[in-house]
Amino acid sequence: MKIYQKNLDEMKEIVSEYTQATVDMHIEKSVQDIIQKVIKDGDKALREYSQKFDGVDVSDFLVPETDLENAWQTLPENLKNSLLLAKKNITSFHELEKSNGFVDASTPGIIRGQKVIPLKRVGLYIPGGTAAYPSTILMNAIPAKIAGVEEIVMVTPPQKEGINQAVLAAAKLAGIDAVYQVGGAQAIAALAFGTETIKPVDKIVGPGNIFVATAKKQVFGQVAIDMVAGPSEIGILADDSACANELAADLLSQAEHDKRARAMLVTNSLQLAKNVANEIEIQLEKLPRKKIAQAAIEDRSFIAVMENITDMFSLMNTIAPEHLEIQFNDPMEYLGLIKNAGSVFLGRYASEPLGDYVAGPNHVLPTGGTARFSSPLGVYDFVKRTQFIQFSKAALKADVAAITTLARTEGLEAHARAIEARF
Amino acid sequence: MKIYQKNLDEMKEIVSEYTQATVDMHIEKSVQDIIQKVIKDGDKALREYSQKFDGVDVSDFLVPETDLENAWQTLPENLKNSLLLAKKNITSFHELEKSNGFVDASTPGIIRGQKVIPLKRVGLYIPGGTAAYPSTILMNAIPAKIAGVEEIVMVTPPQKEGINQAVLAAAKLAGIDAVYQVGGAQAIAALAFGTETIKPVDKIVGPGNIFVATAKKQVFGQVAIDMVAGPSEIGILADDSACANELAADLLSQAEHDKRARAMLVTNSLQLAKNVANEIEIQLEKLPRKKIAQAAIEDRSFIAVMENITDMFSLMNTIAPEHLEIQFNDPMEYLGLIKNAGSVFLGRYASEPLGDYVAGPNHVLPTGGTARFSSPLGVYDFVKRTQFIQFSKAALKADVAAITTLARTEGLEAHARAIEARF
Numbered sequence: 001m002k003i004y005q006k007n008l009d010e011m012k013e014i015v016s017e018y019t020q021a022t023v024d025m026h027i028e029k030s031v032q033d034i035i036q037k038v039i040k041d042g043d044k045a046l047r048e049y050s051q052k053f054d055g056v057d058v059s060d061f062l063v064p065e066t067d068l069e070n071a072w073q074t075l076p077e078n079l080k081n082s083l084l085l086a087k088k089n090i091t092s093f094h095e096l097e098k099s100n101g102f103v104d105a106s107t108p109g110i111i112r113g114q115k116v117i118p119l120k121r122v123g124l125y126i127p128g129g130t131a132a133y134p135s136t137i138l139m140n141a142i143p144a145k146i147a148g149v150e151e152i153v154m155v156t157p158p159q160k161e162g163i164n165q166a167v168l169a170a171a172k173l174a175g176i177d178a179v180y181q182v183g184g185a186q187a188i189a190a191l192a193f194g195t196e197t198i199k200p201v202d203k204i205v206g207p208g209n210i211f212v213a214t215a216k217k218q219v220f221g222q223v224a225i226d227m228v229a230g231p232s233e234i235g236i237l238a239d240d241s242a243c244a245n246e247l248a249a250d251l252l253s254q255a256e257h258d259k260r261a262r263a264m265l266v267t268n269s270l271q272l273a274k275n276v277a278n279e280i281e282i283q284l285e286k287l288p289r290k291k292i293a294q295a296a297i298e299d300r301s302f303i304a305v306m307e308n309i310t311d312m313f314s315l316m317n318t319i320a321p322e323h324l325e326i327q328f329n330d331p332m333e334y335l336g337l338i339k340n341a342g343s344v345f346l347g348r349y350a351s352e353p354l355g356d357y358v359a360g361p362n363h364v365l366p367t368g369g370t371a372r373f374s375s376p377l378g379v380y381d382f383v384k385r386t387q388f389i390q391f392s393k394a395a396l397k398a399d400v401a402a403i404t405t406l407a408r409t410e411g412l413e414a415h416a417r418a419i420e421a422r423f
Numbered sequence: 424m425k426i427y428q429k430n431l432d433e434m435k436e437i438v439s440e441y442t443q444a445t446v447d448m449h450i451e452k453s454v455q456d457i458i459q460k461v462i463k464d465g466d467k468a469l470r471e472y473s474q475k476f477d478g479v480d481v482s483d484f485l486v487p488e489t490d491l492e493n494a495w496q497t498l499p500e501n502l503k504n505s506l507l508l509a510k511k512n513i514t515s516f517h518e519l520e521k522s523n524g525f526v527d528a529s530t531p532g533i534i535r536g537q538k539v540i541p542l543k544r545v546g547l548y549i550p551g552g553t554a555a556y557p558s559t560i561l562m563n564a565i566p567a568k569i570a571g572v573e574e575i576v577m578v579t580p581p582q583k584e585g586i587n588q589a590v591l592a593a594a595k596l597a598g599i600d601a602v603y604q605v606g607g608a609q610a611i612a613a614l615a616f617g618t619e620t621i622k623p624v625d626k627i628v629g630p631g632n633i634f635v636a637t638a639k640k641q642v643f644g645q646v647a648i649d650m651v652a653g654p655s656e657i658g659i660l661a662d663d664s665a666c667a668n669e670l671a672a673d674l675l676s677q678a679e680h681d682k683r684a685r686a687m688l689v690t691n692s693l694q695l696a697k698n699v700a701n702e703i704e705i706q707l708e709k710l711p712r713k714k715i716a717q718a719a720i721e722d723r724s725f726i727a728v729m730e731n732i733t734d735m736f737s738l739m740n741t742i743a744p745e746h747l748e749i750q751f752n753d754p755m756e757y758l759g760l761i762k763n764a765g766s767v768f769l770g771r772y773a774s775e776p777l778g779d780y781v782a783g784p785n786h787v788l789p790t791g792g793t794a795r796f797s798s799p800l801g802v803y804d805f806v807k808r809t810q811f812i813q814f815s816k817a818a819l820k821a822d823v824a825a826i827t828t829l830a831r832t833e834g835l836e837a838h839a840r841a842i843e844a845r846f
Contacts (some may be wrong), residue, residue, distance in 0.1 A: 047615065103520060114519070114832040283840070332534075346813035353842055356838060357829045372542070383788075385803075387765070390769035401505070401678055406502070409589055417676075
């Protein structure tokens with residue numbers, strides 16, 4: 001693993017190169033064609049693409065409710081209990097995210113307020129194959145349920161050997177209303193525009209490959225989307241009190257996700273940096289997903305040794321990592337220095353995978369530096385707000401001069417006349 | 424103005440045709456080229472495009488702070504007072520939108536929480552020419568200020584005769600930190616990627632033409648954006664207690680914005696429908712922006728006469744209008760029936776232009792049916808959330824089995840090992 005010993009400005013330059021996004025126009029065009037064909041041909045297009053991309057002839061996209069029920073009933077007991085614990089903690093955390101509207105009646109004759117209203121229909125994309133993550137179903141569906149969404153449908157690619165049982169069981173546990181076996185950009189198009197079988201939704205959430213991500217970006221505006229997710233990332237801030245083998249294990253836990261994943265350690269201890277780099281080599285050898293993790297570590301990861309704690313935090317705020325561990329003896333003291341991060345893990349026992357599964361906070365997090373402006377997925381993603389006002393005649397009268405002055409300044413005479421029509 | 428007397432399903436079909444969005448690939452490509460050139464050539468590209476599209480040679484993009492100060496000082500007194508009133512009411516409303524994070528320490532050994540952190544830098548696009556709207560500057564900048572954004576910069580197209588004085592004055596009043604005279608897709612590219620003069624921002628907000636809207640959509644992901652705004656809309660729900668001349672005036676107030684604006688009256692009174700259509704004809708004749716309003720009324724607007732109040736609300740929720748007036752005698756009674764609308768105006772004296780200027784709620788609202796899933800611009804648009812957790816050794820130990828079971832089910836061995844490395 002690369003170890004840099006540079007000053008802050010040099011390091012900021014280096015990390016900016018790591019975060020360059022690229023747009024592949026070939027993929028953009030393919031996805032656009034797929035979306036247009038689904039709009040035009042509906043289910044027929046979905047069948048053709050399922051045959052072409054997944055190699056599966058799908059007669060009925062809807063997975064029978066009994067399949068979900070059976071998957072849950074036959075799930076191994078330890079997995080059942082793990083999912084139940086995850087559900088309990090995700091629920092208790094996200095309950096705290098609920099927000100209410102307000103009413104302001106402080107001025108006589110004037111009522112102003114805001115309502116919070118749940119979205120009606122939400123679509124959840126869940127990848128198939130080896131990247132089948134039941135935990136992700138809970139992380140997406142539970143906040144939507146808490147928000148009060150009426151209907152949550154899930155799409156997932158058809159598989160020759162049938163859909164992963166743990167995925168179906170998690171869908172049952174999460175209270176998904178319908179599962180459709182369709183994947184890729186065609187599934188996103190179906191959720192956005194609807195087909196004979198799949199009704200259009202108001203928002204699409206969930207992870208996916210580059211085709212899914214590109215399709216989500218293209219249908220944004222027609223429907224809402226959660227985010228355009230990139231490869232996973234972990235940043236660790238540590239001083240010499242941290243254990244090198246634990247840090248190495250945490251860095252590798254994100255590196256194993258994807259060859260393009262990023263693991264970044266920022267420390268003020270050269271000795272720790274060397275020990276972690278060494279531990280990474282040792283632990284890598286014994287990993288089942290060694291090939292993936294190694295590529296991520298070699299091509300996309302680094303250790304930066306900084307002169308002081310101020311520079312460490314400044315660099316990490318520039319990186320704005322998806323996951324951020326603070327591995328100091330007194331981690332809570334440093335929370336106030338974090339400006340940009342999706343989820344923060346404080347101290348030795350808040351190892352990143354704890355947050356992936358059972359701690360309760362969401363694991364759908366902003367990647368690629370977007371924690372600068374984006375939040376973890378939450379209950380607030382599944383509601384919208386509506387303002388309202390009611391004015392008495394006297395209250396409106398008091399504002400006539402201001403309204404008509406502004407309207408006429410902006411060249412909008414009909415605006416002024418609408419107010420004057422009342423008097 | 425068209426009057427429909429159809430059943431609910433037929434009307435829903437008709438309104439779905441009104442809301443079809445179209446993508447112009449020629450514009451998409453032009454905008455892409457502009458963005459790439461700004462990334463590559465920075466200020467030089469901005470100068471070339473300003474010359475080409477605005478016909479202005481710009482030597483210095485930054486508008487001197489003294490120009491803003493002078494514009495405010497020399498503003499007519501009535502306009503100053505109108506802007507001050509707007510600022511006061513926008514501020515008092517948006518203060519109510521502030522949200523706090525939370526901490527949950529209900530389980531011994533476990534701390535879980537969420538911080539709310541303001542965005543650091545925000546960019547505001549303000550159109551030039553005849554569509555210079557000082558009110559929009561207040562509506563965008565005040566929520567950002569309340570959220571705690573450190574720096575708000577504004578871009579607006581260069582004008583041969585100099586930038587509109589009311590716009591500069593409003594920028595001063597709103598506390599904009601810097602105004603740059605650059606417009607179009609090139610300005611959006613500069614805000615997203617930065618140039619020698621303009622530092623990149625975290626979020627871009629504000630209205631614009633199709634080039635600006637397309638550019639915002641294309642840079643989404645690199646930065647956050649508020650929304651891809653379409654033409655303005657007004658929906659009115661009214662029974663026979665409403666005054667036809669007032670409804671006509673309100674419908675025209677939105678129709679005068681844009682030839683593609685939509686004005687929609689849904690009522691259960693055929694007599695009211697006829698009276699309003701008649702009033703529209705009369706009032707149109709005397710409007711300065713008659714040509715624009717007439718096109719919007721004839722091509723994009725309608726009156727629907729429904730059988731009952733249930734159908735009226737069902738149709739309006741399908742339309743999901745940007746602005747919605749409820750012109751009944753007891754409007755507040757019906758607020759609970761509204762599922763999809765940007766801003767709701769209750770009763771005779773809540774004429775839509777009141778909300779455009781001084782009532783206080785935001786006038787940046789979801790258009791084109793996106794009120795199904797989008798909210799008015801608010802303080803919540805200028806913050807992001809960050810989760811955090813801290814666990815004791817015992818608390819983590821209690822979760823080891825669940826975490827490692829889930830990690831191994833998902834094929835993520837390094838995740839399991841990171842937890843086990845602690846024990």
